[in-house]
Amino acid sequence: MSEVSWPPAGCALVTGGSRGIGAAIAKQLAADGWAVGVNYRSQSAAAEQVVAEIEAAGGRALAIAADVTDPAAPSITFEAVEQHFGVPVLALVNNAGISRDNLSPSLTDDEWNAVIDTNLTAAFRFTRHALKAMMRARTGRIVNIASVVGLRANAGQSNYGAAKAGLIQFTRTAAVEVARRGVTINAVAPGWIETDMTADVNTDLLEAVPARRAGTPAEVAACVGFLVSQQASYVTGAVLSVDGGLGA
């Protein structure tokens, strides 16, 4: 195992990499030696900022615009990254996600569909696209960013919870399908993390967290970094919670 050089002859792609957890993941992978595609939907300045920071630290990165809910998004992003870096995508982090909170009796079709499309369906499409080259290369790393909400009920997030729970089971199933090709697929389940997405969250909720604080994007990125590493080659179909004990 240790004769294989790491990262392998491939690049990484992080969806939703312009801010929050995604940006931290992109920087972590770049620090670990990967050339990183930083996908964003509309925050081009933020995405370019991530690229600039990675390059300033001696790494390689490229910002690519695409709405992950577009069925053509995997082709667009993969082609851009692969052409720029000259190697196939061998590490994919499905991080792009949105929330549209509402209690189930009031939840609209749009709120339901948008969350399922972005958080679950997009991850499936990107994974499907990535597996082709990864299987042929006999190596690959896919990490899906799920959530503690995909494991434990959180009122007001039945759509988000369903999408994240679906993402977890998709992770496990796809993982066992391709395991013998040297491709690992795992999920990371963050709890409350300090980002734009949780900026409006009532801080009383943090009292329910055993660690009594929110986590940081870097703490989530470290988990992703481990799962993408060569050392994690026997970890697949796993869910790594990074939630200060919230889901335990």
Next chain:
Amino acid sequence: MSVTKEQVQERVVEALASFGPDADTITPSATFEELDIDSLDLVELAQIVEDEYGVVLKGEDMKELKTVGDVVELISTRAA
């Protein structure tokens, strides 16, 4: 692009051998079951076939294919 059946046969045997079985056991009449070739291997074979011959093998197609010869025949017919 015109390909001969022999060329297709050679490529298919090469691909199947990379999934495990010895090349000399991969004869036209050999079944995938005998060769221990499963659905994941066939998915990869379909990807190779699409990349190299532009022939798309769908799920329904794959179900009908039982032997090495079946695959070679289908690809050769569609690539013509």
